[in-house]
Amino acid sequence: MNNHLSEEELILHYYGETDRADEARLDGHLAECGECQSAKAQLQRVLALVETAAPVAAPPGFERDAWARLEPRLPSPRSERRWTRAIFWFPQWALAGGVAALVLMAFVAGRISGSDPAGTNPAAPGLAQAGGNSDVLHTAVSDHLDRTQIMLTELVNSGVNQADAFAGEQARAGDLVAANRLIRQSAAQSGDEGIADVLEDLERVLQEIANAPADVTSNELSDLKARITAQDLLFRVRVIASEMRNRTRNDREAGDRSPLRPSMS
Amino acid sequence: MDERDAAVVAKARDGDREAFRALVERHSRYVFSLAHRMTGNAQDAEDVVQEAWLKAHKQLSRFEARADFRTWLHRITVNCSIDLIRGRRHREDAHDPADLEQGPLSERGAETQPTPERMAASTQISDRVNQALGLLTALERAAFTLRHVEGMSIDEVGEKLGMKTSATKHSIFRAVKKMRQALEPFVPSREHAGSQLMGRESK
Numbered sequence: 001m002n003n004h005l006s007e008e009e010l011i012l013h014y015y016g017e018t019d020r021a022d023e024a025r026l027d028g029h030l031a032e033c034g035e036c037q038s039a040k041a042q043l044q045r046v047l048a049l050v051e052t053a054a055p056v057a058a059p060p061g062f063e064r065d066a067w068a069r070l071e072p073r074l075p076s077p078r079s080e081r082r083w084t085r086a087i088f089w090f091p092q093w094a095l096a097g098g099v100a101a102l103v104l105m106a107f108v109a110g111r112i113s114g115s116d117p118a119g120t121n122p123a124a125p126g127l128a129q130a131g132g133n134s135d136v137l138h139t140a141v142s143d144h145l146d147r148t149q150i151m152l153t154e155l156v157n158s159g160v161n162q163a164d165a166f167a168g169e170q171a172r173a174g175d176l177v178a179a180n181r182l183i184r185q186s187a188a189q190s191g192d193e194g195i196a197d198v199l200e201d202l203e204r205v206l207q208e209i210a211n212a213p214a215d216v217t218s219n220e221l222s223d224l225k226a227r228i229t230a231q232d233l234l235f236r237v238r239v240i241a242s243e244m245r246n247r248t249r250n251d252r253e254a255g256d257r258s259p260l261r262p263s264m265s
Numbered sequence: 266m267d268e269r270d271a272a273v274v275a276k277a278r279d280g281d282r283e284a285f286r287a288l289v290e291r292h293s294r295y296v297f298s299l300a301h302r303m304t305g306n307a308q309d310a311e312d313v314v315q316e317a318w319l320k321a322h323k324q325l326s327r328f329e330a331r332a333d334f335r336t337w338l339h340r341i342t343v344n345c346s347i348d349l350i351r352g353r354r355h356r357e358d359a360h361d362p363a364d365l366e367q368g369p370l371s372e373r374g375a376e377t378q379p380t381p382e383r384m385a386a387s388t389q390i391s392d393r394v395n396q397a398l399g400l401l402t403a404l405e406r407a408a409f410t411l412r413h414v415e416g417m418s419i420d421e422v423g424e425k426l427g428m429k430t431s432a433t434k435h436s437i438f439r440a441v442k443k444m445r446q447a448l449e450p451f452v453p454s455r456e457h458a459g460s461q462l463m464g465r466e467s468k
Contacts, residue, residue, distance in 0.1 A: 011441050012434075015412060017419050045452045046445045050413060053394035055298035056307075063293040066311075067286055070318050074285075174327050207329040213340045217421045 005029060005036045010043055144179050145241035148202065151176065152234050155209065156225050166216060173209035180206060198236045205233060270334045278325050285325075289318055292335065296342050302414065303346035305399060305406050316345040343415060347425050350407045390451055397447035401440050408433055409440035 005013070009026060012018045018026050030036050151172045158166065184199035205228055212220065228234065270291075276284035293314055300313035320341050328337055398406055404426065411422045423433035 007442065008434075008438050011438055015419070015437075042449075042452065043441075043445065046448045047413065047441070049390060049448050049451060050394055050398075050444065053391040054388070056301040056310075056395055058294045058297035058310075059307075062297060063290040066293040066297075066314055066318070067289045070289060070315055071286070073315070073319060074282075074322055170327070177329070207331065210327050211329050211332045211337065213337075213344055217417060218424060219418060219421060 003029070004033065005039070010036070010040050014040065014043055014047070141183060142241055142245055144176070144183065145237055147172070148176055148180070148206075149234060149237050149241060152205075152228060152237070156228055156234070158221075166212075166221065170210055170212065173206045177203065177206045177210055195240060198233075198240055201231055201233060202237060205231075271330060274325075274328065274334050275330060278328065285322060288321075288334070292338055293318075295335065296338060299339060299342050300346050302398070303343065303407060303410055304349060305401070305403065309349060313342060313345045313349055316348070317342045320345060343411075347407065347411075350403050351427055353403065393448065393451060397444050400443050400447060404428075405436045405440040405443070408436040409444070412437050 005026060009018070009022070013026055013030070030040065151169055155166070155169045158169070180199055180203050184196055184203055187193075187199060188196040205224070208224060212224070216224075270288070273284045273287050273291075277288055296314050296317055297310050300310035300317070301307065304310055304313060317338065321338060324341075328334070398409075401409060407426060408422050408428075411417045411425060412419060417425070419433050419437065420430055422428075422437075423430050426433065428436070
């Protein structure tokens with residue numbers, strides 16, 4: 001058979017990287033040409049050897065030498081403590097702590113005063129019963145959800161090669177994880193399954209973004225975006241955020257009709 | 266994540282220096298092997314190990330407990346290796362493919378040509394593979410390793426190494442050809458497929 005495949009074509013075919021325009025021709029030829037089938041099989045056998053090879057081992061004692069060389073280059077524990085203290089005094093972390101405390105209070109209050117038995121507020125029955133602090137609480141939770149929405153929207157709409165933009169989203173995702181976790185746990189404890197489910201999916205994605213290497217590959221970024229889209233995550237977060245805003249409005253309209261603290265009786 | 270790692274990583278994240286030391290001592294051999302596969306020499310691999318741990322230490326607060334620590338470290342190591350290779354790119358002198366026959370493999374002489382007994386020895390195959398990798402230029406090696414071992418697409422390899430797709434493809438082609446020439450004696454030839462492959466024209 002004439003027009004045998006070139007070595008380059010065989011290599012691309014082996015890696016599944018044949019140009020789409022050439023796929024039919026190459027597949028068709030390979031299906032019929034024994035010589036090219038043998039050549040490709042030989043290439044596969046050769047390259048398989050690479051995978052079976054043991055990696056080059058580090059010399060004996062390498063790990064101890066590595067630490068001895070590394071330790072002087074690490075920031076001193078004292079400066080690390082100062083840095084940690086500075087982070088925790090930073091207002092945004094104080095806000096995250098405040099949000100968590102408020103949310104916990106609200107869900108506990110919701111449980112004590114009873115959730116919505118008729119299920120008329122499926123999105124957030126516990127929060128609906130939060131009592132007099134609920135205005136502040138709903139505002140704080142809404143703020144968290146709004147910030148999350150903005151971050152996800154920017155990520156989904158970013159180009160696959162925008163490494164700098166991704167690094168920024170990563171930092172924001174890292175900030176959002178802790179607050180999200182506390183809200184989710186509180187929601188789960190108070191039986192707010194609808195919210196807890198959405199927040200669990202959201203937390204998984206936030207963690208994935210926060211943990212990804214700063215120079216994530218374009219394929220990984222595309223996969224991440226696809227998962228966000230496939231789960232309708234933005235839409236589901238938007239629904240909860242909208243619900244929270246409605247409740248904030250309702251709380252304000254109810255005004256001083258609500259007690260400042262939930263009844264413990 | 267390995268349960269031992271999970272506990273130690275949690276301590277290290279809280280600033281426990283001894284816990285971080287334990288991670289370094291537990292994983293440095295793995296990091297070295299990976300870096301050596303990417304860079305091709307021990308000195309560069311040692312430098313990559315250092316940079317990878319510095320980066321890991323800096324980013325540890327962003328590491329989430331549910332993730333796998335070694336997978337996370339693997340990615341950091343690959344990226345540090347790429348940074349090193351890209352930084353040295355301008356100093357690289359490309360090897361002429363014709364030099365292949367004058368490289369370390371052929372210097373070993375006829376008495377070291379593979380026999381069935383030697384072929385059965387996996388250590389020799391490993392040595393041979395590592396020697397063959399040593400014949401590649403730094404860029405060929407990085408491109409080949411990222412495509413063949415790390416499983417990145419050619420576009421991604423090009424993006425990582427700052428090369429156009431066509432140049433990336435040619436680096437991989439050259440690397441595969443060199444690997445094939447070096448390793449073919451270890452593969453039982455069927456129907457002279459190897460010679461058929463060698464005679465194929467480039468398009």
